[in-house]
Amino acid sequence: MTLAHVGVGKNTRNVVGGRKLGPIGFQAAGIACGIKAVEGAKDLALIYSEVPAKVAGLFTRNRVKAAPVLYTRRSVRRGICRAIIINSGNANACTGRKGLMDAEDMARLTASVLHISHQQVLVSSTGVIGHPLPMKEIKKGIPSLAAELSPYGFGDAAEAIMTTDTYPKVAVKRLNIGGQEITIFGMTKGAGMINPRLGTMLAFILTDAEVDSGVLSNLLREGVQSTFHRITVDGDTSTNDMILLVANGAGGNSSLHHGDVRVRIFQEALFGVMDQLARAIVRDGEGRTKVVEIVVQGARSNREAEKLAFRVARSPLVKAAFFGQDPNWGRIMAAMGDAGVPFDPHKVAISFNDVLVVEGGVQAKGTGQESVRNVLRKEEFTVLIDLRRGTSQASVLTTDLSYDYVKINASDRT
Amino acid sequence: MTLAHVGVGKNTRNVVGGRKLGPIGFQAAGIACGIKAVEGAKDLALIYSEVPAKVAGLFTRNRVKAAPVLYTRRSVRRGICRAIIINSGNANACTGRKGLMDAEDMARLTASVLHISHQQVLVSSTGVIGHPLPMKEIKKGIPSLAAELSPYGFGDAAEAIMTTDTYPKVAVKRLNIGGQEITIFGMTKGAGMINPRLGTMLAFILTDAEVDSGVLSNLLREGVQSTFHRITVDGDTSTNDMILLVANGAGGNSSLHHGDVRVRIFQEALFGVMDQLARAIVRDGEGRTKVVEIVVQGARSNREAEKLAFRVARSPLVKAAFFGQDPNWGRIMAAMGDAGVPFDPHKVAISFNDVLVVEGGVQAKGTGQESVRNVLRKEEFTVLIDLRRGTSQASVLTTDLSYDYVKINASDRT
Numbered sequence: 001m002t003l004a005h006v007g008v009g010k011n012t013r014n015v016v017g018g019r020k021l022g023p024i025g026f027q028a029a030g031i032a033c034g035i036k037a038v039e040g041a042k043d044l045a046l047i048y049s050e051v052p053a054k055v056a057g058l059f060t061r062n063r064v065k066a067a068p069v070l071y072t073r074r075s076v077r078r079g080i081c082r083a084i085i086i087n088s089g090n091a092n093a094c095t096g097r098k099g100l101m102d103a104e105d106m107a108r109l110t111a112s113v114l115h116i117s118h119q120q121v122l123v124s125s126t127g128v129i130g131h132p133l134p135m136k137e138i139k140k141g142i143p144s145l146a147a148e149l150s151p152y153g154f155g156d157a158a159e160a161i162m163t164t165d166t167y168p169k170v171a172v173k174r175l176n177i178g179g180q181e182i183t184i185f186g187m188t189k190g191a192g193m194i195n196p197r198l199g200t201m202l203a204f205i206l207t208d209a210e211v212d213s214g215v216l217s218n219l220l221r222e223g224v225q226s227t228f229h230r231i232t233v234d235g236d237t238s239t240n241d242m243i244l245l246v247a248n249g250a251g252g253n254s255s256l257h258h259g260d261v262r263v264r265i266f267q268e269a270l271f272g273v274m275d276q277l278a279r280a281i282v283r284d285g286e287g288r289t290k291v292v293e294i295v296v297q298g299a300r301s302n303r304e305a306e307k308l309a310f311r312v313a314r315s316p317l318v319k320a321a322f323f324g325q326d327p328n329w330g331r332i333m334a335a336m337g338d339a340g341v342p343f344d345p346h347k348v349a350i351s352f353n354d355v356l357v358v359e360g361g362v363q364a365k366g367t368g369q370e371s372v373r374n375v376l377r378k379e380e381f382t383v384l385i386d387l388r389r390g391t392s393q394a395s396v397l398t399t400d401l402s403y404d405y406v407k408i409n410a411s412d413r414t
Numbered sequence: 415m416t417l418a419h420v421g422v423g424k425n426t427r428n429v430v431g432g433r434k435l436g437p438i439g440f441q442a443a444g445i446a447c448g449i450k451a452v453e454g455a456k457d458l459a460l461i462y463s464e465v466p467a468k469v470a471g472l473f474t475r476n477r478v479k480a481a482p483v484l485y486t487r488r489s490v491r492r493g494i495c496r497a498i499i500i501n502s503g504n505a506n507a508c509t510g511r512k513g514l515m516d517a518e519d520m521a522r523l524t525a526s527v528l529h530i531s532h533q534q535v536l537v538s539s540t541g542v543i544g545h546p547l548p549m550k551e552i553k554k555g556i557p558s559l560a561a562e563l564s565p566y567g568f569g570d571a572a573e574a575i576m577t578t579d580t581y582p583k584v585a586v587k588r589l590n591i592g593g594q595e596i597t598i599f600g601m602t603k604g605a606g607m608i609n610p611r612l613g614t615m616l617a618f619i620l621t622d623a624e625v626d627s628g629v630l631s632n633l634l635r636e637g638v639q640s641t642f643h644r645i646t647v648d649g650d651t652s653t654n655d656m657i658l659l660v661a662n663g664a665g666g667n668s669s670l671h672h673g674d675v676r677v678r679i680f681q682e683a684l685f686g687v688m689d690q691l692a693r694a695i696v697r698d699g700e701g702r703t704k705v706v707e708i709v710v711q712g713a714r715s716n717r718e719a720e721k722l723a724f725r726v727a728r729s730p731l732v733k734a735a736f737f738g739q740d741p742n743w744g745r746i747m748a749a750m751g752d753a754g755v756p757f758d759p760h761k762v763a764i765s766f767n768d769v770l771v772v773e774g775g776v777q778a779k780g781t782g783q784e785s786v787r788n789v790l791r792k793e794e795f796t797v798l799i800d801l802r803r804g805t806s807q808a809s810v811l812t813t814d815l816s817y818d819y820v821k822i823n824a825s826d827r828t
Contacts, residue, residue, distance in 0.1 A: 130743060323820065403817050
């Protein structure tokens with residue numbers, strides 16, 4: 001597994017370890033077309049498959065859905081994708097009928113430039129809500145963008161979908177299926193409005209494997225449960241989120257069907273890519289100085305463990321204490337008690353990494369404050385909560401709540 | 415209605431407009447006994463009724479309940495109260511069996527000094543979780559505290575229950591019931607961990623009215639629904655919250671029973687005091703620069719309106735935008751869409767005070783950005799959300815999310 005942090009700006013590197021990032025038969029590009037106010041900031045990305053590819057998608061469950069979500073959800077049902085056109089800097093959300101027409105226009109113009117059917121062009125947007133898309137800039141940008149398409153363009157594309165992200169996020173995994181080398185490539189953006197049920201998050205995962213459509217949908221749905229649905233930055237869920245999984249079969253393996261033993265190999269690699277992307281989103285969470293994994297074990301059910309972990313992971317008081325490196329475990333207990341999950345406070349044990357802090361619901365005896373503080377000074381650590389009620393567990397990755405989170409969201413139209 | 419912000423520190427004034435704050439037959443005191451690290455910071459309060467009083471109480475629904483909550487909940491069931499002993503600076507929560515014994519010891523020592531039954535002494539604590547109470551200081555403090563009891567001691571008591579509050583919060587209402595002047599006095603503390611289902615919030619409401627026990631309980635339960643349960647600062651709910659309503663009958667009215675027309679007069683005044691106290695908590699919310707009322711109307715049910723209002727009121731992104739005075743209504747729409755309440759985004763109208771910002775789910779036409787910004791510059795304003803689905807409504811009072819909220823909670827053990 002290579003988690004590549006492709007450089008930004010002039011140093012953009014589209015090649016990792018001397019190899020192109022993308023799978024066989026895919027090309028990409030990213031340019032600045034003038035949607036973002038900052039001169040030269042990339043804001044338009046294109047992903048292209050040289051052959052028709054199978055596609056599966058998951059979309060935000062927010063009741064307020066952006067126009068590209070409504071448009072692309074419909075197109076994905078047809079199951080075939082040739083291209084994805086993505087803009088950042090404007091969400092095309094809460095934009096009414098004009099927004100829907102703009103999304104369709106983006107697809108049609110991309111299709112005409114690429115000489116493909118507009119029904120096979122998917123559309124995605126991210127950025128500020130409630131402003132009409134600057135279609136003049138986008139229409140001028142699409143032909144230039146298409147002219148830039150290349151197997152080496154994935155770094156530019158990953159950069160062009162960023163909003164408050166501080167770096168592009170990609171992950172690549174190469175695996176061998178029946179003697180064929182297969183690539184799974186993913187790119188994502190996140191930073192704020194991150195929450196399960198898809199925060200402001202776009203993710204595009206491409207593979208040159210040949211995969212049966214039903215398998216593709218199932219793997220995507222199953223994979224997000226343990227990856228993208230297990231991260232939180234601020235508990236806010238956006239209007240624009242989508243994850244697309246595209247398989248063009250250019251790798252040459254025989255198709256992966258239900259029950260095929262090779263599906264497990266592919267699944268493991270795919271979930272690995274999704275996990276890396278999800279973690280990259282949290283690592284680049286708005287203003288974060290910490291990445292904390294909240295693990296709840298000893299629960300009666302996974303659902304119970306998950307509810308508790310999320311309640312702790314979202315508590316502003318707990319997150320502010322992480323920022324302050326304050327071993328204030330009382331806030332963790334208070335958040336747990338408010339999760340609507342039954343447990344016996346007198347059985348709870350809490351550790352920060354391997355340092356036991358709470359035992360039997362009270363301060364653990366003999367634990368030095370200094371050893372606790374040493375853990376809290378780390379950039380990444382784990383809070384392990386043991387309920388001692390059962391055998392189920394769940395984990396959630398979260399950030400701290402910092403001055404910079406407030407600053408970013410108070411002063412920027414993102 | 416007099417909302418009295420009693421002065422702090424050396425300027426503590428226990429008299430408002432030349433009159434004592436408390437109702438007839440009540441005395442109070444507040445002293446520094448050494449629980450708080452800051453020299454001279456008041457941390458021990460006592461409320462005393464010269465005659466046995468009826469009492470009703472509501473307690474945190476957090477599953478992790480502090481020792482004084484467990485102790486006092488049991489005592490309140492007996493229905494009679496002579497005194498309330500309260501400490502700040504230490505929550506006596508997650509302190510195991512010792513915590514329960516300490517709470518009982520506080521009641522017993524107070525009772526013995528006042529020569530009353532310990533079963534009629536209620537105990538309340540607020541502060542940091544997980545540390546044993548410094549009983550040496552408290553035991554030394556209680557006799558001195560009792561010696562300070564006076565009808566003029568309510569300002570000191572209100573000061574002694576503060577944690578991160580920046581000023582004591584009291585409210586007084588005088589009313590006439592059948593020719594008798596009756597006083598309803600309330601004091602509260604809040605600041606952080608504020609949320610419905612009782613945040614870190616203590617409230618003590620005293621009246622010299624004679625009120626039937628059943629009426630007292632019903633009024634308390636009903637009153638919190640529209641007051642203390644309709645405020646949020648950070649969505650965190652504490653282990654220690656309690657509201658006690660104490661009626662000693664010293665005012666001399668004949669008892670208020672169910673069906674008595676005078677109950678409505680008393681109720682109105684009581685709810686007024688509770689509303690003032692609840693608003694005072696939000697106004698003193700940790701680090702807040704804004705107080706914003708989120709009103710959802712045109713809903714199919716009150717429950718639906720309430721869920722939506724709370725989802726918006728708790729969104730960190732919405733709250734950060736309030737702090738930044740940013741008219742980012744898209745974040746309000748996004749939060750609404752995530753509330754789990756059905757509505758048609760294309761029917762939504764949103765106003766900031768009387769300035770229409772969203773109409774039909776999109777930016778309202780003809781609204782000047784400057785008039786919107788003028789509202790957002792105010793310290794207090796209303797966000798009115800109309801769903802146009804029905805006739806029900808709900809409102810929630812919230813704060814913004816500021817640097818100082820993070821600072822207070824990252825750097826203080828509160």
